[in-house]
Amino acid sequence: MITVPRHATTYSLFVPDEEAAREGARALTGRGHALVRVAPDPTTDSGWRIDSLDEGPYPDDDEHWWTAAENRAVTVLAERLGGRLSRSMALTETARRFFPGEELVCDRSADDVRELRVGVLSREPARTPAPAIVHGLGAEEPSGAPSGEPIVLDGLDDVDWSSLTGAYGPAGEVPDILRGLAANDEGWEEAVEEYFSTVVHQDTCYDCTPETIGFLVQLVRAPQLFPAYRLHLLIHLAYIATIDPVPATGEPDSDEAAACQAVLDRLPGLLALWPDAPAAVRAWLIVLAAVRPGAAPRPEFHEFRGRLDGPSPALDLALALISGDDGAVRDLTRAAAAWDEEVSAKLEEPFPHRTRDLKVLFHLALAELAPR
Template sequence: MSHTPRHASVYLVHLPDEDAAREVARILAERGHVSVSVREGVAGQPFHRFHEASWKVTGVDAGPHPDDDERWWTAVETRIVETLAAERGGSCVLMQAVPDTVRALFPGETAVDRPPAEARAARLAALSGEPACAPRPVVVHRLDHPASDGPSGVPVALPGLDDVDWPSLGHAYGPAEDAPDILRAMAANDEGWDEATFEYFSAIVHQETCYSATPPTIPFLVRMARAPEMTPEYRLELLADLAYIASFDPSPSAGEEPAPTAHAARACREVIGALPALLARWPEAAPAERAWLIVLAALSPAAAAPLLPAFEGFRRGLEGPSPALDLALALAADDEDRACGLVLDYTTWDEDVSRHLADDTPLRCRHLAVLTRLALAEIPPRG
């Protein structure tokens, strides 16, 4: 049964010339976009990008979809439109809004305006050849999280913190002279943890962006994660945070020393360098912590090798599906064929996996980004 989405999707496609723009507009109209317009870009025009000679196609997809999984079908159409744009040297931006808002933002832009019934039929026909979302594996394992009676309040020492020239480094808001205070607040290991980690991910790592101050903070996060006095729940969050940061640009795991300005790659290199010390916690780690150690080990097959049999034994002891750990083990074993097969299967039930695969990065980097996404969903640090 077809479903009309609550929000319309507006695709702003920027292309280098008029011929490409008119071809894309024709295809979007054929795909059932209810409104399609073409215009030459003008510098300063709302939603305009690139140089003055570029052309803009606006396509409005108001549905319907074959079923009510709006996220899935929006992701399907976005992938198709992005491919159309990329093949012609352009790019695409997606906006979503209720239909009244769309009409207010793009009044009178219509170059192709199809009758509603005709557009609906074309929309369903265009999507009929695309597979529906497969059932997501049901994760039934329940990994025990390390338990405590709350923050211990015993601070973790951070020797060398004041030896770093923090004012010469930068973060999201300018010079990183406040970085030591943020790290000390995290290392205080008390009720201020949430506020301190919020500050860290607001300034030092901001919206998946690293800065020159980010790599020097990694050894201190590692020290906190390894410290016996660290509150167990906070330790688990630190391991997840390290995996998250390392997933931004894990290319140095197999390449040369990253450039000084490649802040994400250098942060990842710091995490990889710390893996032997982090993995040394395996014998004493609680199940959820062990799972995150396996995810981190996927960054470096060389570091994972000594513990790979233990990792595999841990996975065999878990009941039911574990997409994150299965992919982590394939990457830790450097089994690219296995990793490719798993990730392709995941594209059938997770709409964002295909987006990660489309990134212009080495295949292993894309797989590690998928892994982090899956792990955060399957093994949430707060249980």
Template sequence: MIHVPRHATTFSLFVSDEETAREGAQELAARGHTLVRVAPASGSGWRIASLDEGPYPDEDETWWTAAEDRVVTELAVDLGADLGRSVAHPETARRFFPEGEAVCDRTVEQVRDTRISAFSRIPARASRPAVVHDLGNPEPPEGPTGEPVVLRGLDDVDWAALTGAYGPADEVPDILRGLAANDEEWDEAIDEYFSTVVHQDTCYDCTPETVRFLVQLARAPQLSPVYRLDLLIHLTYIATIDPVPPTGEAGSDEAATCQAITDHLPELLALWPDASAAARAWLIVLAALRPAADRLPDFQEFRRQVDGPSPALDLALALVSGDDDAVLDLTLAAASWDEQVSAMLETPIPLRVRHLKILSHLALTELTPAN
């Protein structure tokens, strides 16, 4: 059923010259964008402003909005344009739409056939695999033991010589001690860690230094199992902000942090024999950072015991085993039902890095508690 979305998207493409601006504007008009204008940009160059008000082939707004965003992003790359976007109710979007020479100004009804034709080459969302396992909702433990963990070597690091999000990292040891307290203040300590040490997907030169202490925590027998699982999830997330290819070198604080986590993988995987099912799932995901065959039979046996589909575990196993054909099939399959995977597949980064980011996304979706 043809559907008009509740929100409209305004795209702004900044290009070098008028000819390129008019070429891009015509492309967007041909896709059925309702309002398209061109104008000289402030400073230099030209701006294309384009409004996507729909309609879409059906009510799956998230899917079709993401699909259109990918098309416009690809156009921006072809034009050598800087791309910006904003979302608002259609009336608001039109009221604040940038001034300029109108290439077209039409209603949603007037662009209906053009719009649906433009989407005819994009398949609708496929059915998401029905996950029946409960690895994302493990049984909660009775509670933290309350017995603190002693972090070896914490005072040997010159934290004041390192930097965090707000300057010198001299407060980082207290944040790590807060985690090591192994008590009901865990969530607050995690929040402080992600405010100071890893802030909005940004790492600092202090971040890789913290990894060995997080690994010490994860391996401490007295650590509450729920906190250990939390650490494995966070380590996966941090490691895939800017993952390092197996033969690559760290070129950023994010990549250096990934490298530190990868270097400590043997210690983390040593948790396997006594780990819970939920923790084992995350250990398999982490193992994809550095393919190795030594624990692959254990991983495969674990997967056989997990009922039903598991896109995250299957992709992790394909990466661990180096099965490139399976990785391709699994990521393409996920892209047919997850718009974020579709966008990640088109990101201009090394292929394995792309796959690790997709794995992290799928794992966070499948293997964490549903909200």
């Protein structure tokens, strides 16, 4: 059923010159964007800017899917024109009210572009049904025992934290954040929020970040840590390890790469949890193992997967990465892209293949295996 989306998308393409701007405007007009304008970019000497408004309609009511499909198409256009892209979303009335003026190439209503817009998007595949996950690994497990006693972090005072930096300057408060985690009490969530504000912030690491990884691993391995906290820490470690996995990015000196390497260096200690670990922890250990380049396949990983009922896109991708089966990795990521628009977006990012695959892995693992 053809549907007008609730939110319109405004695209701004910054291109090298007027010729590129005119070409891009024609392409966006041909895709059924309702408003398209071109103008010199006042921030450059010779650059131009294209603004366009996509307000639908879409082939059906799956607004997120079709918006993502259009994002991919406009991103490809911007790259072809040698430009860059920004976008914003708003209610249609708001987007029209604040749409830039100057030279309008076209000014149409959603009704005017209905046939053209639906025809263009209908050339894209619709979302396929997502696999039904029945294994239950994402179910929240009760914490129960152990006692919740505080954990002593060995070597915490041996680090010269004042010489390191975090998101807001010197990292002098980082040991207190780690002690907050080690308290193993009701203040856990607050300490986690402080960690992901100061030590890791919006996919950015700092020179203090790698120094904290060993202490996070101490917490994970501490027998008295609440089970729910252990699982959450493993998820956080998987996230850190996939921000800038090395050596795939070719930037081994970045703080993000150093933090990833710090996780990988301690992977044997994490995998030592396997024999006594519950199923949810084992699943995240497999995800973490997939981050290491050339990791040796472990029969127990495949045995674990074999005992699970139903589909597991995350674990299947992790096992394919561990085994180095590039064909299976390609097939699994493409299959996921057919039902998850975020996977499609990640596969289009300008990263090396392995980096993209690991980011897809973490995204799928978070959706499938994180406690809910």
